[in-house]
Amino acid sequence: MLETGSPISTPNVNAWRQSSASFLMSAIRSSAANALSGDITVPGDKSISHRALMLAGCAVGETRITGLLASEDILATAAAMEALGAEIERPAEQDGPWRVWGRGVGGLAAPGDVLDMGNSGTGARLLTGILASHPFTSVLTGDASLRSRPMARVTKPLERMGAQFICADGGRLPMTILGATDPRPIVETPSVASAQVKSAILLAGLNAPGKTTVIEHMPTRDHTERMMRAFGAEVVSEETSEGLAVTVTGRPEIGGIDVQVPADVSSAAFPLVAALIVPGSAITVRGAGINPLRAGLLNALDAMGADISVTPLETAPGGDPLADITAKTSALKGADIPPEWSASMIDEYPILAMAAAVADGSTRFNGVGELRVKESDRLAAVARGLDTCGVRIEEGEDFLVIHGTGGNVKGGATIAADLDHRIAMSFLVLGLAAKAPITIDDGATIATSFPGFADIMRSLGAVLEEGIEDL
Numbered sequence: 324m325l326e327t328g329s330p331i332s333t334p335n336v337n338a339w340r341q342s343s344a345s346f347l348m349s350a351i352r353s354s355a356a357n358a359l360s361g362d363i364t365v366p367g368d369k370s371i372s373h374r375a376l377m378l379a380g381c382a383v384g385e386t387r388i389t390g391l392l393a394s395e396d397i398l399a400t401a402a403a404m405e406a407l408g409a410e411i412e413r414p415a416e417q418d419g420p421w422r423v424w425g426r427g428v429g430g431l432a433a434p435g436d437v438l439d440m441g442n443s444g445t446g447a448r449l450l451t452g453i454l455a456s457h458p459f460t461s462v463l464t465g466d467a468s469l470r471s472r473p474m475a476r477v478t479k480p481l482e483r484m485g486a487q488f489i490c491a492d493g494g495r496l497p498m499t500i501l502g503a504t505d506p507r508p509i510v511e512t513p514s515v516a517s518a519q520v521k522s523a524i525l526l527a528g529l530n531a532p533g534k535t536t537v538i539e540h541m542p543t544r545d546h547t548e549r550m551m552r553a554f555g556a557e558v559v560s561e562e563t564s565e566g567l568a569v570t571v572t573g574r575p576e577i578g579g580i581d582v583q584v585p586a587d588v589s590s591a592a593f594p595l596v597a598a599l600i601v602p603g604s605a606i607t608v609r610g611a612g613i614n615p616l617r618a619g620l621l622n623a624l625d626a627m628g629a630d631i632s633v634t635p636l637e638t639a640p641g642g643d644p645l646a647d648i649t650a651k652t653s654a655l656k657g658a659d660i661p662p663e664w665s666a667s668m669i670d671e672y673p674i675l676a677m678a679a680a681v682a683d684g685s686t687r688f689n690g691v692g693e694l695r696v697k698e699s700d701r702l703a704a705v706a707r708g709l710d711t712c713g714v715r716i717e718e719g720e721d722f723l724v725i726h727g728t729g730g731n732v733k734g735g736a737t738i739a740a741d742l743d744h745r746i747a748m749s750f751l752v753l754g755l756a757a758k759a760p761i762t763i764d765d766g767a768t769i770a771t772s773f774p775g776f777a778d779i780m781r782s783l784g785a786v787l788e789e790g791i792e793d794l
């Protein structure tokens with residue numbers, strides 16, 4: 324329940340979403356850049372920002388979130404939490420904390436309208452977990468990309484907890500959720516390595532009596548576990564003969580806390596790879612999260628001979644480890660990237676593919692079938708885009724081989740972003756090191772995760788032009 328003294332005026336997150344949203348497609352072009360240099364920070368971590376807002380909405384009292392990512396995906400989650408009864412106040416000053424007054428575990432209220440999660444798979448799947456153990460009906464939808472993504476991976480286990488779902492054909496959004504009146508705790512071993520699936524089950528378990536366990540064969544990012552603990556919930560992770568078992572004890576009394584969101588290592592990946600492939604560059608990204616379950620890209624780049632140094636910073640108790648990361652232009656060579664690394668760098672394959680295109684020799688991504696169900700079919704989008712940029716590739720159902728050009732990427736292509744922010748940013752980075760410019764048909768999609776991308780890249784010396792009309 325809300326504490327007395329919480330604000331009575333509820334800011335309307337949907338209004339902020341509408342004023343920030345870029346409804347028009349807007350092409351953006353990158354061209355060969357001179358050396359990149361400088362120190363930058365990138366916006367807050369998307370995964371952690373979603374979880375901070377959701378758990379704040381399930382806690383009693385006020386949570387203050389500093390460094391929250393104010394991107395379209397996160398505004399979608401904020402709007403959903405507001406529609407479910409949380410009160411949310413956006414900071415008046417840019418660096419100030421977002422303030423959220425939550426409703427307590429199990430205390431969210433039925434929304435008065437459809438919840439539109441925009442482009443965000445994480446927002447939709449994690450929220451499905453929360454809604455599955457609330458005794459009311461809600462409807463989720465999203466943009467064309469999100470409406471094409473599979474939901475059965477979360478609805479199947481959540482049905483075992485007592486929720487019911489009516490989905491569009493193929494188990495997709497739009498989806499009606501009939502939340503369980505008496506949610507049951509379960510033990511589940513998901514068939515895909517997915518932090519979204521694990522988190523959806525744990526979030527549902529938060530409002531189920533008893534212990535809910537997820538067993539992972541391949542550990543995935545643990546932001547949900549870390550943040551639930553920070554809010555005061557009991558979450559235990561232990562190695563078992565079957566895998567890593569993560570157990571949440573349901574119905575805790577959790578109260579508001581202060582959350583500090585680190586800079587997003589997945590966003591940092593774009594300027595870091597740009598510096599590696601543009602001759603004469605040296606850049607530093609300050610204060611990026613380097614949770615080992617997220618920072619697999621750094622291992623992959625290391626295997627390719629990248630000159631990257633990581634200087635650890637002091638970390639807030641319970642928070643993710645942080646570091647300054649410096650990248651300098653490197654003579655990259657091809658490498659085999661094993662499937663065991665995939666969970667820790669699942670979002671970084673598109674940008675790694677750009678590094679591989681510039682490298683000497685071939686790079687092979689193995690066991691990456693999951694990339695076919697991201698914001699776009701990323702294996703196909705990377706393969707098609709590199710092919711049009713003059714890079715030889717071999718594509719299989721769950722692998723990709725990129726035959727590096729040794730610094731001779733032709734470019735001169737227009738790439739369809741397909742509502743996929745990481746495809747857009749990856750090819751823009753490649754354009755900085757290609758012989759001829761690369762144009763992305765829709766740069767607006769970048770705002771889902773990395774507002775300010777073009778300005779930040781330009782501050783390093785990148786050549787990026789927005790509002791291109793001659794496609």
Ligand code: S3P
Nearest residue numbers: 370445516517518519520669670
């Ligand atoms: C995320 C998990 C990953 C990742 C996504 C964010 C999260 O998805 O691709 O961008 O915040 O839990 P999967 O869990 O489907 O691999």
